[in-house]
């Protein structure tokens with residue numbers, strides 16, 4: 001089967017992409033706007049660099065063409081806190097995806113506890129196992145209605161017991177969820193190992 005995206009609707013393209021680019025980690029992002037704090041989940045999300053730590057997440061415009069609160073807020077104050085979503089906060093993360101009017105504080109709606117951040121002004125979510133404080137490097141407009149946020153992480157918070165003294169993250173204790181297509185989600189329950197081969201000396205930094 002071969003498909004030319006140019007002849008497909010946006011919905012069809014979306015279904016194809018979100019059906020096979022899986023599982024996608026979920027960033028629950030808090031920002032601060034003129035009307036107060038905002039929280040929203042984004043699964044078009046990943047790590048984008050490690051020198052310094054850089055993340056990316058992509059925010060699409062609403063169906064009516066309006067810009068989502070997260071982007072509006074980041075244009076106002078280019079700081080955020082990005083939280084890794086685990087199973088325990090999945091339902092509350094989903095509440096934050098509701099299309100509340102601008103100015104509604106999703107943290108309150110979802111029953112999250114807001115804590116003061118160390119380096120940035122938006123609050124962080126106490127219940128999230130990992131909280132990364134970040135500053136926007138760039139917002140790149142992509143296609144007709146997406147805005148890709150590139151941000152540098154300037155402070156990490158890890159719940160005690162998740163990271164060991166060699167900076168290894170314990171997957172079982174983190175217990176992250178991934179988004180699949182539509183309303184399907186995944187847990188990480190089975191892990192397997194495969195060593196990568198290097199010709200010559202193994203480089204110090206591996207990507």
Ligand SMILES: Cc1cc2nc3c(=O)[nH]c(=O)nc-3n(C[C@H](O)[C@H](O)[C@H](O)COP(=O)(O)O)c2cc1C
Pocket residue numbers: 026038039040041042043044045058059060061067068069070071093094096097098099100179
């Ligand atoms: C698990 C999950 C992942 C989502 N991923 C994205 C995404 O990557 N990009 C996006 O624009 N919206 C995504 N959404 C929808 C937004 O979270 C939703 O539009 C939210 O209301 C935006 O909030 P805001 O207007 O406060 O920024 C996702 C929703 C869920 C439940």
